Amino acid sequence: MIQAAITSIGLQLLHFMVALASAPLLVGSTRFAKSRLQGRRGASPIQPYRDLLRLMRKETVLAHDASWIFRITPYLVFALMAAAAGMVPMFALDLPLASIGDLIAIVALLATARFFQALAGLDIGTAFGGMGASRDALIGSLAEPAVLMVAFAVALVAGTTALPAIVRFVLSGGVGVEVSLALALIALVIVAIAENGRIPVDNPATHLELTMVHEAMVLEYSGRDLALIEAAQMLKLLVFVSLIASLFAPWGLAVAADGFDFAELLGGMAVFVLHLLAAALLIAVFEVSVAKMRVFRVVEFLGAAFILAVLAVVFRFVTDVS
């Protein structure tokens, strides 16, 4: 009993460490792959670690008008993302934290982070902060229902919204190739692109003010606060990549409930690294092959995700004559 508790806490801590350690690597390798595809040499994949470290050590410059909301937001957003990352399986299933909330709760944690991020954007009272918050509200209000509908479709297949139970169901081979799941996958990928501010919705590398969404919201942050927000953003990408991987391709995850097998754990890690590299490559290929959209075209892009997710649910309802 006690040993099981220690093992599961140890697993959770290991999971946190792996998540924190690999999130910058995911972003770094995406950037690296992208620059190679564009014919540039690009910075090394470990550059994000250096950036974070540099920002952590720097002095924080706060605007005169910054209130307590602006100051707590970096810590809160980081904590919310870390909590979400702690609930999504990456290399092992049956994390103790996964039982405190289901898929809807994970979506809600991300939504709370967005809420505070947007408030911080409005806090200083600059035009750019407000613009970022306003556009982010638009993106969020289309992306969140799409995720909820994806959760609905998946829950219809697996019979629950508890993430470990869904993954277990997929692993058990209880699910074949299904139209509704394919639609849900496409919808979730679109949402992941939008939520993480990737091209074509937003450009994480932009320095042209009028095209920024996320960068405009966090424009006033500097030093340690900025580092935390960047880290949270990296964690968010990791959360979405692991979510997609664990819902649609969970094979190779270490199943901790049947005992703590070291070899299995290593296998899970290997698969996780493979997932990350595949995601980095796919994002990079996608980003070099499309152009950024106008803000109002994003609505159609995300609207498509929403409709696809609703279709996934309806298909499931129509085909399922139990």
Added chain:
Amino acid sequence: MLTLTLLGLLFLLILGIAAPFLRPERLALRAVHGGVGGFALAFGIAASVRVVAGGEVTELELPLGLPWMGAHFRLDDLAAFFMAAINLATAMVMVFADGYAARQPEPARALAPLPVFLAACNLVLLANDAFVFVLAWELMSIASWLLVLANHRDGACRHAAYVYLVMASLSVLLLLLAFGALAGAGGDYRFAALREATERPALATLAVVLAMLGAGSKAGLAPLHVWLPLAHPAAPSHVSALLSGVMVKVAIYGLTRFLFDLAGAPSWWWGVALIVVGASSALLGILYALMQRDLKRLLAYSTIENVGIIAFALGLSLSFRANELFDLSALALAAALAHVLNHAFFKSLLFCGAGVILEATRLRDIEHMGGLVRRMPYTSLFMLMGALAAAGLPPLNGFVSKWLVFQSVFASSSLTDNLPRLVVPLMGAVLALAAALSAAGFVRAFGLTFLGRPRSEAAAKAVEPGGAMPTGLALLAGICLLLGVVPVLGLALAESAAHGVIGVALPVGAVGGIFLAPLGTGGAAYAGLLVFLVVLGLALGTRALLGRLWPERRRRAAAWDCGFPDPSPATQYTASGFSQPLRRVFATSVFRARETVDMPPPGDERPARLEVRLVDPAWDWGVEPLRRAVEAVTLGLNALQFLSIRRYLSLMFGALVVLLLVVAAQQ
């Protein structure tokens, strides 16, 4: 307990009558708010104990009212649950009112109707025959109408009260007809008799439609919601809190009582109708809230959204019940009731907070606010909690009930009727959209009000009031957090009431301990306390760890703003600007939002203007044609007023003949 409660209600009525004669005014305010708050607290605690302990159903017949019928009262689980919800919220609003009302221009005007209002609300819940029910309902409407009229010197307020009175009369008329149709020709209006009534299906259908319209219009369901955003904000803020937090809940009680108890076994279409109406109210309500500039109107529209969510869950519960899936029906009903409880608290909190802002700045237009977080730190903290709850985000209580509603939506694949199977996922998608939009709406409401730089002199000089007002807010915010972090408290109440109505308990372990697992252990679970502690722990831990690794250096400087900070607060984003993308995407078709830009040519010194027009389709296509029809009919009938006596006599004779013919034809 029933007898004691009725005695308490009698005291409240006496307090209402005595209130205008109490002198001095300060004492009268204390006495009324203290009295109402004290009684509400007692009722609320007694009722919650009654729900959780699961007491017997008690009935009482008094020789009042109609001589051949008497007045019947009954206290069961459902009534006790609503009593708990509305009275506990009222008690806390009264703490706020003790500080707030004295600062109003004519506080005494809202005094006498206040105890009467609370008594009438409770009486509706306790009624056990149609006569007492409708009488109490009407008393509640009139008392609240007087409360709305408290600022009677304001023309807009008088107009709002007038519209409200008309809609309230319409609602009571429809309910009267509904009871009539249900009781049929027998005319036994005791609820016990109505339950047994086996009328022709056509009449029963008519009764259900009428009851949905009557109670729905009082609750603020689209498309009969037009009065709500006028009347709720027009009243003083503590009254707005009572109208949105309490009275709307009594209307939902009426709907629940009629559909789940009196009208018998549900047909498949009841649920579908409520699901569609509920989901569209939720979406319309929150979209309209997103476009509002007036803080209190924004909150009133958000009430429409939440009532929509509740109606949706009620409809889902009815659909499950019609398919004999009683455990899922109990789950959906518990979700609806949990949202009733949660909304009562967080909407009261938000309206009271809006009252504090109104007191401190005299402003209602959020375009002129901003920067209040620095002037009013406590109010901003409590309002932030209210905004998080209204946006349905953890760890506040709004998330818990929305989560439960989504859980019951996700369980809907076991429905067997074909139409609900198609409607539920589609309307569930609409509800998900509304939930996401509510987060955007409350980012806007909170952000533009409290954050940024002050957009007007009044906002820059706001002073946070002390005393009872912040205490009331703190109490309400504390309850919202408590119900969010320890959701078992609220759900235990809702579950017992749902159990009483449906007759089936939720699975074992659904509401035990810190884990909320509505579909039984092993299914989806939510542990509010753990989520709260984990996030808090991670945030504080990160801060401590980073502080130890690299001592923090912090400096204040001018804002960066890409190198060109503009000192004028007018360069900030505005509320209308914030919602412009959402307006272009969602409101162009629904509200026919139109923007007209007036850009003067160079050399012309007129300021450029951008004007936005929105219409509420319910006004243009619902109320306005109805108003014109009524006007046309009454003008037409006006001709009858100026006839000669000969014509009147012949008309009467004609009417008599027609009636005799009808009677003859019937036999």
